[in-house]
Amino acid sequence: MTTKGLPGRVIRIDDETWADYEKVCDEKGLARAADIRMYVKREVAAWRRRQRAEAGESPKS
Template sequence: MHHNSESEVSANAPAKILRVPNKPKTPNRVIRVDDDLWRDYGEACEAEGTSKSDDLRAHMARKVRAYKRRQQRTVGDTDE
């Protein structure tokens, strides 16, 4: 196996690796999205002053709240 010396830099690696802050250290998730949709979504989020990640989290939170409200109504209907 060939090892690079300290003076060599890989063509695919940045000269300096920066640590990206991730508070509160949430895990990364992988989703499949068409390139055109992802680009346009990024433009729409930027125009609204938000990041794609923040917008997706907000959407997921709204969806979960709506789901839980529906579940509460269903449980409340069966209790009567």
């Protein structure tokens, strides 16, 4: 099931790690999906900054 019109993605994580990750996210007050999305967005933003830097472009927010 997807929410907010976003497509679902399949990832493979062992059950023990997934259960512990739920505990981590509960302590942070986040759903696992929200935490994963934030991580991916940070990684992509950092990658885009590196790409611009390598191309000699000025940094953007």
